[in-house]
Amino acid sequence: MRSQSQELKSLIKEEYDFSKIGSMQVDLEFDYEKNRAKTLAVAKANNLKLKEVLPNGKKVELQEIGQDGSPIYYETYADNASQTSRASALHSNGLLNLDLDGLGMQVGVWDAGVALTTHQEYDVRAMIGDGSTEVDAHATLVTGSLISSGIKRDAQGVAYRANVLSHDWTRDKIEVADAAANGLLLSNHSYGIMPDRVPDWYFGSYIKVAQDWDNIMYNAPYYLMVTAAGNARHSGDNESPIFGANMDGFDLLLGFTIAKNGLTVAGSNSKIDRYGNLKEASVSAYSSYDPVDDGRIKPDLAGDGSSILSTDANSDTSYDVSAGTSMATPGVTGALLLLQQYNEQLYGSYLKAATLKGLALHTADDVDAPGPDYKMGWGVMNAKRAAEVLYQKDFNSHIGESSISSGETFEFSVKAKEGETLVASISWTDPASEYINRGELNNSTPALVNDLDIRITQDGKTFLPWKLNPKNPNAAAEKGDNLVDPFEKIEIPNAQGNYTIIVSHKGNLLQDTQDYSLIVSGASFTECRLNAPSGLAFANAFVSGISLEWDEITDGLYEVQYKNEKEETWISNFTANGSATLSDLVLSENYIVRVRTFCSQNMASEFSMEYKFTFEGINTEVGVLDIFQTLGVDNSINFSVYPNPAANQISLLTEVGESAMYRIISASGIELKVGQVGTEPIQVADLATGMYILQVKDGDSYRSTKFYKN
The missing domain is CATH 2.60.120.380 (Jelly Rolls)
Structure with a gap:
């Protein structure tokens, strides 16, 4: 698996128009310097504090003066107060057992200050990106939610081996524009404009800060900004909402949370069962509602922000619990980072930001009435389903990046x-x-x-x-x-x-x-079916090889594996036809051959029965190793494990009862493992390389499937 290397960043940058990006960066720098001078002058003239810490511990900083003269303050979106994320389904011990952890991936964090980079949970994976020296507790909490390694198990981050570039928020747009131009995929912003210090028309308005962020993302189309919706629902700060009374909680989003191209995260209270299914969900009591004044759907989706245990800035070994959309946001950002890692692992490239955002909204769990709403957008983030859609591309799903020209359909x-x-x-x-x-x-x-x-x-x-x-x-x-x-x-x-x-x-x-x-x-998206090829038979033999044929499956691609029975390593060939040549065979030696069907890049059937033969040139005969038939494997039953082939663990892709038991049987019929099917994957790392049967007793029924251990 490749990391987010300079090579991959260079591939992203090749698609960027650096003349436009350079012009945009100059404009952002000019606007910042001009506004900074104005901000300092207004603050001095009106005796405004540039920074303050409120009694509840929240940090506030005067960021700029709005075009109408209003002072715009940034604030962090968290309250002192742990996290369930279905991104865990993507981890090595998760439901999909994908071994995704963010290794080598990089995410930017902008916040009130920088994280305590020496914390024991980060190792050397948290770095300061802008030279800032002010360590901030909120930035440390957010960074921990993203990348904590899990020394304290309950504080493990979503992308627990990823790298964070930590920055303070003072020059956020300028720094993000530069990082995005250099291949940054994601950044987390768990802060926003303070709602009680701006006039009512600001709420839901598309203002210059939203325009600037949209411009950054348009010019760097692989970069996605992820931001918190805010915690102001019961504040009553908007006296003139677009709908209802000020305490109804609508029309409270501000500034860059309203940018069209970013992803804005609400807070949810969610219950997930052991199979990763959403059983209950409601919007958190604090989470701000929209709509945007033009009617757009914001927030975009929701994440779990209820009492999250994470790293604290008091010491290298301290932790704290926090809640709010600040904590929901890094859970979503980390899940998106793992999906980028997974796409690169599967297909060798990263998704454009519009695709990544679209995938998250496409697969989110709908809540309450069908369709989106102005409370949790398109629903609760479901990284498990998003990963499945990625994996099933060109089989049961389509993910395409294209363009449309004027007048085109x-x-x-x-x-x-x-x-x-x-x-x-x-x-x-x-x-x-x-x-x-x-x-x-x-x-x-x-x-x-x-x-x-x-x-x-x-x-x-x-x-x-x-x-x-x-x-x-x-x-x-x-x-x-x-x-x-x-x-x-x-x-x-x-x-x-x-x-x-x-x-x-x-x-x-x-x-x-x-x-x-x-x-x-x-x-x-194909007529292909995930059935192992049947009708295997030898055709023509020659000096050092033999032809193998089988019944073709529509749209199928086939993997043929064979080996000398004395060897451990299989020789693997691919063909689009119902035949293949087994070459470099030695007379009088025994060989084993098997075939499976690929219906897309990732979707493959189980291997056929293994066939054993002695190579005797034109006199070669074949016999079926039918131990699997005698043990009752029924391929017609929708029962399978993942991954297959497996390295260390297998997980059932079929729901079974809580009292279900399993046993693993060798190819010679010997029972090797027995246990209860629980919520954790079944460990197979101690098994030798080869084919096995997993048999599950669920009540009065028995179901079996084959798997191969690498």
């Missing part, structure tokens, strides 16, 4: 998986809007520049994406023409048959083109 035909929900979504990094609000209360001017559309049709019927009504934020989501969001999603429950997905746009596109990402799940 894209059509894509799919076949639904019967009985499942067909889900299709588009996501794009939109150009920064030229419009910014300069003081008008609840101005509904859309910030969206390029309005892309997705539709699904079948037999004359058109299915539309979700949308929300900002004039009634409590109402359930509707289906219709979404005019404001740079993410659109269509869901068709119990889909059957063939559908056509259509991507188009309205009006003229800025610069006549727009990149976008299309994600589809709940469909079949």
Whole structure:
């Protein structure tokens, strides 16, 4: 597995227009210096504090003077007060057993100060990125939630072997623009504008700070900003919300939390079962609601921010518990980092930010009424499901990065998986809007520049994406023409048959083109079936080899493995046809051969039965090693383990009862392991390389499957 190396960063940078990025960086630096001088002058003239620590321990700093003259203060979004994240399903001992931990990956953290980089949980993986010297407790908590190694088990971070570049927030836009231009994929911002020190028109407004962040992400399309929604729901700070009374909690998001291209995180209280399924979820009592004034869906999704144990800045061995959207945000950021690591592991590249954001929203767990809402956006982050969609690419899912030109329409035909929900979504990094609000209360001017559309049709019927009504934020989501969001999603429950997905746009596109990402799940993208090849037979023999044939499977790619029975290592070849040549064979030596079907890059059947033969040239005969048949393996039952082949552990991909027992049997029929199927993976590291049977007794039923131990 490669890390986020300079080579991979260089591949990202090759796609960037550095003339535009350079011009943007100059503008940001100029604006900062100009505004900083103005900020210091206004502070002096009005006896304003530049920094202060509130009685509750929260840090506040005067960041700039708004265009209307309002002083804009940054504050941290956490309260003193531990974390369940389905990103744990991606860890080595998780439900998917993917061994993802963030090793070699890098994430930026901007906060009120820098983290205590010497903390025992970080080793040497936390570094100061901007020369700041002010160590901050909040930054240390956030950094721990991301990368703590787990010396204290309950404080382990989501990406517990990743690296953090820690910065203070003073020059956040300038520093992020430079880091993004150099290949940074993600940054975490668990802070925002202080809501009780700005006029009401600021709430929900697309102002210059949101425009600047959108511009950064548009010019560095692999970079995604992840920010906290804030904890102001019961503050009553907005006396003139777009809907309801000030204590209803709506219309409270500010500044960069409203940027179109970033991902804004709400807090949730969630209950997850041992299979990673969401059983209950509700928005946290503190988490700020939206809508944005133009009706966009914010926050984007929710993470668990309830009483999180993490690293503390008092000493290298101290810990503290905190709660708030500040703590929900690094849980989501860390999960997104693991998904980038997984995509690179599977496909050798990183996802563009629009794809990563789209994947998170596409796979989030819906909460309450169907569709999004203005409380938790598209639902609760589900890193497990997102990883499954990545893994099943070109088999049961589609993930495509493309572009559309002015006047162009894209059509894509799919076949639904019967009985499942067909889900299709588009996501794009939109150009920064030229419009910014300069003081008008609840101005509904859309910030969206390029309005892309997705539709699904079948037999004359058109299915539309979700949308929300900002004039009634409590109402359930509707289906219709979404005019404001740079993410659109269509869901068709119990889909059957063939559908056509259509991507188009309205009006003229800025610069006549727009990149976008299309994600589809709940469909079949190949006629291939995950069945081991049958009908294996030898054809022609020659001096040092022999031809093997089998019954072809539609759209199948085949892996043929063979070895001398005295050897441990298999020789592996791939072919798109129902035949292969086994070469370099030695007369009178015994060999074993097996074949399996690949239906996509990752989706493979189990191997066929192993066939043993003695190579005697044209007189070669074959025999089946049928121990698996005698032990009752039934490949027609939907019962399997993951990963297969396995290295250290296997996990069931089928739900069983709490009292289910397992046993592992060798190819010669010897029982090797017995135990109860629990929530933890089954350890197989002590088994020798070879084929085994896992048999599970669940009540009165027995189910078996084969797995191969590397």
